[in-house]
Amino acid sequence: MFQPGQSGNPAGRPKGAKNRITEELREAFAMLLENNLEQYEIWLAQVAAQDPAKALDLALRMSERFVPTLARQEITGLDGKDLNFEFKFGDHFKKPEDE
Numbered sequence: 001m002f003q004p005g006q007s008g009n010p011a012g013r014p015k016g017a018k019n020r021i022t023e024e025l026r027e028a029f030a031m032l033l034e035n036n037l038e039q040y041e042i043w044l045a046q047v048a049a050q051d052p053a054k055a056l057d058l059a060l061r062m063s064e065r066f067v068p069t070l071a072r073q074e075i076t077g078l079d080g081k082d083l084n085f086e087f088k089f090g091d092h093f094k095k096p097e098d099e
Contacts, residue, residue: 026065029065030065030066033062033066040062044058044059
């Protein structure tokens with residue numbers, strides 16, 4: 001018999017171990033999407049015809065199930081100073097002093 005506050009497995013799940021049910025649901029959802037990919041594209045196109053922003057939002061939310069979200073990284077120069085970048089895109093963006 002368990003004492004109050006004690007579970008059936010006092011050691012618990014090892015740190016970093018994935019929940020079996022969550023993994024099974026993730027795999028089932030992936031199979032559902034994979035088996036209906038052509039239909040998903042049709043549904044998404046139908047939504048996009050009425051509301052492109054909503055279609056993009058749906059596509060992004062679906063991707064979150066399969067593509068890991070990357071953590072933001074702060075990149076600095078030497079001694080923590082800011083990095084400065086300059087991008088040039090053809091002649092349309094020339095500064096007057098560049099001519």
